[in-house]
Amino acid sequence: MEWFTASGYWMGRLVFQRALAGLYLIAFLTAVLQFRALIGARGMLPVPRFVERTPFARAPSLFQLRYSDRFFAGCAWTGCAVSAALLAGVDSLLPLWAGMLLWLVPWTLYLSIVNVGQTWYAFGWESLLLEVGFLAVFLGNDEVAPPVVVLFLLRWVLFRVEFGAGLIKMRGDPCWRRLTCLDHHHETQPMPGPLSWFFHHLPKPLHRVEVAANHVTQLVVPFLLFAPQPVATGAATLMIVTQLWLVLSGNFSWLNWITIVLALPVVAFPAASPDTAGAPPWYVAVVLAVSALLLALGYHPVRNMLSRRQVMNRSFDPLHLVNTYGAFGSVSRIRYEVVIEGTVDGTPRRDGDWREYEFRGKPGDPRRWPRQFAPYHLRLDWLMWFAALSPSYAGPWFGALVERLLEGDRDTLRLLRRSPFPPDAPPRYVRARLFRYRYTTWRELRETGACWERTYVREYLPPTRSAGAADRR
Template identity: 80%
Template sequence: MEWFVAPDYWMGRLVFQRGLAVLYLVAFLGAALQFRALTGEHGMLPVPRFVRRVAFRDAPSVFHWRYSDRFYAAWCWTGCAVSAALAAGLDGLVPLWGAMLLWLVPWALYLSVVNVGQTWYAFGWESLLLEVGFLAVFLGNDEVAPPVVVLFLMRWVLFRVEFGAGLIKMRGDACWRKLTCLYYHHETQPMPGPLSWFFHHLPKPFHRVEVAANHFTQLVLPVLLFTPQPIATAAASLMILTQLWLVLSGNFAWLNWTTIVLALSVTELPGTAPETPAAPLWYEVVVLVAAAGLVALSYRPARNLVSRRQVMNRSFDPLHLVNTYGAFGSVSRMRHEVVVEGTADEVPREDAEWREYEFKGKPGDPRHWPRQFAPYHLRLDWLMWFVALSPGYAGTWFSGLVERLLENDRDTLRLLRRSPFPADAPPRYIRARLFRYRYTTWRELRETGACWHRTPVRDFLPPTRLEGAVGRRASRR
């Protein structure tokens, strides 16, 4: 069937597949390096405890059958190896059926990780990576030209990512409609980047232009993805420019980069398409059946888009095959940060020697300039931003963090930039305080060298210690 393939998109497919493989690699690497303190056997939210209370059908994962830290680590490092092989082009060296199975492996591996990740993995980019990764299974390799229906489904994902984000803004915070949200967003976003301070200090009229351009990108351009070329390419190219602007202005894990590789699959990139034989019948049948299933599953996400009660970043099936997306329906006007401190003093008085723990990505010491981490995802740092918004986001994991800091837990300390206590001398008490943070002015930056100015607001957690010499429970004083 000649209509089944689109040879002109072979370069877009190639770039998309290599880019997606790199993003898989980043995701598995983050899981392998961070899991012990987050979801390990002795982590803040242990996987074994989770799988005892959640049925397999609700969160399919291999870890329902077996879990150990060693097995989980091997699972993640296997994902790294397969992703690296795909990034290097291994799928082009095997038969078509082999390439499909090869692309199925990282999707299945990461699905098992996400479905037991709990609040650490409750982000839209996890579902986006899985949805896009599942589509990659059916894109084929050099033996066939890219299938039209799969390319269409990739545009449908890109449409929902952008259009969903645009609608949630228009239905949410009034500052989006007034074009004033970026007066605050660069300062209050979850994890600022090295250029965020400069973005914040752009003139306010420019911020209004930024918001207007964002509305155009998210509410108008997505519709043009389904128009003939070169209009679709132009729309996708503008989306890529917008996403690169977001990459420069903050740290949003691999959300922006996944959107970019999706947009690249829409464009007609230069290059002569190689001669390929007709697609095998079995391949056409498999692709069409999978596409029909995904279209059927699209009903609820599509209904969500037009609903007045639109939700964002929601999966409607446990396999994360078709999801709904969106971000920043509301924007904070002030930035608060939870600062965690410890003391070795016998009595935790206010005038005790309190030493501050430094996180890798979230603001702490006002003189420490933000760094670029994305597409790598610092999960603990992101959750600390939510906790500063409301103590309700702390759940049980924050007390687990405190306990592990009191024990100088090695895996937990690896998630931090620096611990103020020697490895053999943990603190006696931990406390947390809430601070109001704002960017310094140009004058303050020149005079102090600090990019942040902070003022104390209130206590967040009173001085807390372990009940026993080797306990795992903490008590407050």
């Protein structure tokens, strides 16, 4: 069955599988370290409460059958262990069927997490990891050469990621068509990185070139993925370079990294192909059946891309087998940040002793330079960016966050960089204020050492006291 496989892509498959396993490992570690405060039994959006009102068919998950924090932690740690095994290449040591089952384990576990993760897991890269992870199950191991149809489907996903993002920009904010979006984006993006300040201060003509190059990469180059070699390799390489540029300019979780991973099996690596056995008939039948299903389901994202009302980052089935993607259809011109403060004063005066909570990634202290966290995902920091855009984004969870700060909840405090109050001596009151942030100029940076300048805008949440605070004190 030479028509079924492409032996020249075995190295691309190998690099792709190991890199994908690494992203799985990061995703599961993120879940292990953050779930208790976010979706645990006492979390801000508890899983038990969610599954009570959500049917299994709408959000299939192991946690629909049973939930406890210990069970969740066990599943997440199992995902870490299996991902580490795949990263080490254990699947290549197993029979073909066993290797496929091993790849199915992290997909099943992460699907279970995403489907109960609610707002904390409502990011496009979650669905992208699941869609790509499902295809990886059928990519085979060293027993067989990579199936042509699965390689095609991986290119099809990459095409939708890039082309969908390009279309949403052209249909969205006019600044993308005017080539001016990067005058603002590096400053107002969800979580700036250590180099974002410098990217923002690049000359404006270079920003225009960046936007124009982005349009070419997302609207023209994706079609070249289906061209003969070496054109397809050139297209994939250009996408990888573009994504690395984005990695340097901000913290976008593993969005850029999984796009790079998707481009790897397109590349024709100059390596000799090992001798492999022919694909067994059962494997051919399974791969063709699954591929036919995925191609049929692909109708929905294609229809969305062609629609004038294109939407970003939506799944069209509860298993996240096919999804639509896109990013930054609109770009904020002004950066707002919610600053949370607490006080031990008995009376919460405006000019009292208010102490600021410091987050790990989002801007806070104007003198603190941003750090690089991606591909690790700071979920609370990202949601705080949305909360600053509009209180409606924070409605389901912000009140619970404040309550846990008032309680000195240790799991919540672990999500922060620093709390001004020890867990056993929480504040009497917590308030939130909205500030406008802007990057300092070169001169201001030299004079003050601060990368941000912030200006008070308004009260976001008035001083709030826990319902049980009076009883504790």
